Amino acid sequence: MSIDIFAGSNAAWLIPALSVLAFPITLFLGRFLPGKGSFIPIVAIAAGFILFWFVLSDFLSGGSVPLHVDIEWINIGFWEITWGFLVDRISVVMLGLITFVALLVQVYSLQYMKGDSRYGWYFSLHALFAGSMLLVVLADNLLFLYFAWELVGLGSYLLIGFWFDRRSAAEAAKKAFITTRIGDVGLLIGIIILFKATGTFHISSIIHVAQNGGISDSTIMWSSLLIFLGAMGKSGQFPLHVWLPDAMEGPTPVSALIHAATMVAAGVYLVARMMPLFALVPEMQLIVVITGLFTFIFAGFIALVMTDMKRILAYSTISHLGLMMLSIGTGAVGAALFHLVVHGISKALLFLGAGNVMHSTNDETDCWRLGGLKSKMPITAGIFLIGSLSLAGIAPLSGFFSKDEILNSVYQEMGLGFLIVTLAGGFISALYIARLFLITFTGTSRTDAAKNAHESPVLMLFPVVMLTIVAIFLGMVAIPMGEFKGFTSFVEQESKFHIIPWLLVVSLSITILGVVVGWLYYGKSRLSHKSMALRLGFMYKGALKGFWIDAIYQFVIDRIVLESGRLIATFDRIVINDTGIDGSAKSVLLSALKVRLIQTGKIYNYGTAMAFGVFLAVIVWWVF
Amino acid sequence: MVGVLVVLEGMDSFVLLCLLGLPMLGAVILLFVPAGALKVVKVVAVTVSFVVAVLAIYIFVSFDETAGAVQFQKIYRWLPLPGPWGAGDNAITLSLGVDGVGATMVLLTGIVMLTGTLISWNVSEATKDFFILYFVLLAGVFGVFITFDLFFFFLFYELSVLPMYLLIGKWGSTSQFKGFARTKEYSAMKLTLVLVAGSVLIWIAIIAIFFQAGIGTFSILEIQEVSNSAFSPTFQNIFFPLLMVGFGILAGLWPFHTWSPDGHVAAPTAVSMVHAGVLMKLGAFGIIRVGLVLMPIGAETWMPLLIVLGAVNVIYGAVSAMGQTDLKYVIGYSSVSHMGYVLMGIATLNVLGMSGAVLQMFSHGIMTALFFAVAGMIYDRTHTRDTLVLEGMAKRMGVISVLFTVAGLTSLGLPGMSGFVAELLVFLGVFQSYGILGTVLGSLAVVGAALTAIYILRLLSKVFFGPTPAMWESQTDSGSRELLAAGILVAIIFSVGLWPFPYIEVIESGVNPILAMIPGAR
Amino acid sequence: MISLAHFQVLAYILFCLGIYGVLARKSTVLVLMSIELMLNAVNINLIGYSAFGSFGGSHTALGQVIIVFVITIAAAELALAIAIILRLYRERRSVNVDEIDLLKG
């Protein structure tokens, strides 16, 4: 049976293909085209966005079977390794998010990056990134997913290090790649273990085999743990989160696209994809929940004390990724994906807003050196406010809906204790985002840069406004309407969680409390945040330093890994080479110097030896 | 057009002889060119390399992977042996042919030879003699890959080792470090002595095979047929390690690897390319061609040791590379690390691992040739290889940095490049074999790839990125000739990485018959 | 009756005397003489076999023929050896084997 690969959702494979193709074209031909070929990736991703609507409508009309295309890539022995595409409900959601944000960010970059000496390179990298990110969500087998996953990492590496002539950018890019690579080691081992157990990379087949008891529990445990490690690396879960704040060295649109909306969501996506496997071992779910919850609180706490605008947003991203993991851990895949989308939109919005601020203030990112921007750039301030409120979870913005679904699932699956901790995290979340907004946009301008700020050009405002509109209204899709049973049900087909009305109220009031407390501290200055910092003392210092996690890594890398490298290199030189190889050569030389003394030059000694030789020869002859 | 094809058809039986003879012929022609005529020397060198590369590509492309077995076969009688060892008439024959593994290696050698010649353009001292030795070296390398006769195999094996001594000793460079130095003479001497020590082990095993087989011939194909009956398990268990260690030395087997980084570093650029790109593969190739085929039972006994040593190679090489400060030493130790994957792949004795090993040989050959080519370009311009001094080169050497990045990313196994496919197959093979040991070693191998990422990215970040100091402001980027050479290599890296299917088909057709010989192979 | 064993034992004793002389004497001339003794011991052995062995055919006279050759070679060897000794004496003022150790390692 042949499938028409251009009909309906079957055309989904075109979405990444266009962007992937745009990469070499922009890279090699871009310099001969107007605008250094920057329009090529944009056209590609725009076409992808349009195609997404076709695919989505196909799904909503409920008809299409998930598309499945297999291309033989390696065929060896009994094994066949293929490149396959699979479009199901989870992929569709991701497709929409990625194409939408990528399109807007690329349009935004047209203006933001204008005048950079590597303009064409920037856009070709965007094409590479978008293409590979789309491949990640469309891959139907783990190997192909890993393939694209690593390319995403490469895109992120190159974009973080885009301004590679800055030492800090080069270091940040390196750190991001290596840290995620640690997770990827786990991912690859996990994939191979599953391959060993089942003989296939196909996700659906693996899950099918696993659910029918074809894989031993310990294998499932190990492989899911290792795959989760990969997800932790990409999604910045504690303790592999350290690269994400540093990744802010990249251009701000890159942070918006990669380090807020898409790439970091890949880990969440992966866990969501593999959830049927994880679900087979309850301990695994608990690990996911605890990791997510801890990251949620931990990163939120650090975000409270950061002063760099982008770093606050980065820690906030880590924190919210933790929230998504938590949600998946409880089994609420739909809620997690919903929050993924909502958070992606809101955070992209916030980052682009921050980009606007930086663009007009000479790349100033320290929010204490800004302030009072409300009047200088009202539109930006407005959309930033909306983004912040959505992130904090104020009704009726979209963030409220997604957070509520997660709280529902946490309460129903894990009980009251977990709910309270999660709510505390929500409070922190509201607090730091209020703090960021209030310091940056209200009060008085503290520096010349802030005083001279001006509103951004239309080309940069348009994408932000688009995002804002979505951030306001996206929450509506959670509400069931007729045929459509709400977002969660769309993803999960049938959700095991129901809405608890009192939780809505509690969560909303706690969020508002957070905002109000923030306002008291930073807006009204009724409370002194400085004395609070003094009172917290140790905790404050720790949070400022990211709880020394970076220092620990630095110590491990410098003092253990690199030191052992030097040690082994010296060992290799002195012990193996100089002693082993040269030593054996020298011992031959020395023994030769000794042995040559046997040659006395005296004839009778030779004669004696000869006679002995005769003796021996005859005796040997007799004996044998 | 048709005429050309007919000629090509007729040529098929001579194509391997040409492959062997052309570099030799090139060397002989160069002998008669006056040393002062640099232009003529270079034209001859490039022409010969180009024709050889075309031949190599022709062999690979026209290799019929569905037929498998040995193709382009041609046997020339060379020396009959009198005496009590049976047949005698065909004792030593120049028996040429390629199987899937050989075809892949021939392609690799052809490409590295051409790019190496292009890169050696600016060898200024005794250019003529350089190319003569270079061609002799490559004739030896081709010889190893295409002979099916133990005697000639060994002859060519030696032929490809000995010119290295002169090439490194005369055209090499000395590295000065804090507190010690590695002179080119030392490196050349060590390389030659260690490799010859390995050859001794191999020669002992070959002689033993010859007599034990008792059919009076050195032909691998003929001995292969009687290997089951002639070689008892005890015999195989005793003599296989000789082959394993002897060939392993050339493949950089730990702890006999130290000749290789020193040799790589001291050698001139093109020789480093051939050395790391092709020469180290001879060792692994020898284990497959002679060891596995002739002593399958011995191979089975000793492979667990080899896989462990391979894992040691991977980790040890990667960690050592981290501790180096010289650009070429980093690459040299990375070669040790990557050859570990080859050894592990061979040791799995299953089709995934073995194909992965052969593909890794190919991939690593191309990649490391690119690495050394780029390192050479940098050295030509800056006259230093010290990573503590080099900084921010990307600004002035954009293309060179991109090339180095491509090589680096291949080396750390980034998907889309050849290294990933090869390493993946090796990983899959290792996990499939030896039960829990395989799982542990396979995980270590994956970790080794992550360690590679650490040292490669550190190198990239240190040498190429960051602000450019004033002293490197006036550097020039790569010329078109260098770009051509590197471009060929980059194109192949991507072609393997994105579409490995044709390569793997050829390799598999060579690997399957070998595995069929081994009773316990999976 | 005389038997082959007589010849053999005599030859062995003489040969061992020769060996002793070669190893124990210092003067090259004496070493040379001892070598002559050994050669003659060989000759005695040969003549013994020639007399008592039955080789038949054209080999009847073989033993004596070989002795003739041995004597010839011995004469040639002696001439050369004496020449070398004389030359040695002229160069070094000594003919002691202890002092001739150019091959010393």
Add this chain to the structure above:
Amino acid sequence: MPGSLILFYVAAAFVLSGGIGVVVSKNIVYCAFSLLVSMIGIAGVFLLAFAEFLALVQILIYGGAVVIVILFALMLTRIEDFRDISDNRNRPLALVISLGLLAMLIASLVRTPTPQGDQSAVSMVELGESLFTDWAIPFEVASLVLLVALVGAIVIVRRDAGDEEQGDPS
């Protein structure tokens, strides 16, 4: 005891006493004469084996030529230099080795069956025929060897032109 055996023992006594004289005597001239005695004894042994031609040759070459050449050599050099003919330090070892070798030879003699045929004689005519028909080529080669040895000996002993000035006073 048959007469021939007595004669053999007498000849053997000559041979061995001469041999012992060669290896133990402190005077080099005595040694030379002991060698002569030994050679005459060997000629006797040859006679007892009915090899009269060889006996003749033995006396002519060894008794005549060899011993005389040795004596000449001693005379050509300063005889005082040969006075000190004390033995080497490893004389005991030499003794052990030669005795051991003797024991081994005797042992091998006992272990190996020897041909027990009758004594047969080869006439001088037969020897001559054999020498000049079957062994003609080796014979000629041997004569060449002699020639070469003679030429070589002369070359070795001859004083080179350069040696003249610094030549020794003798």
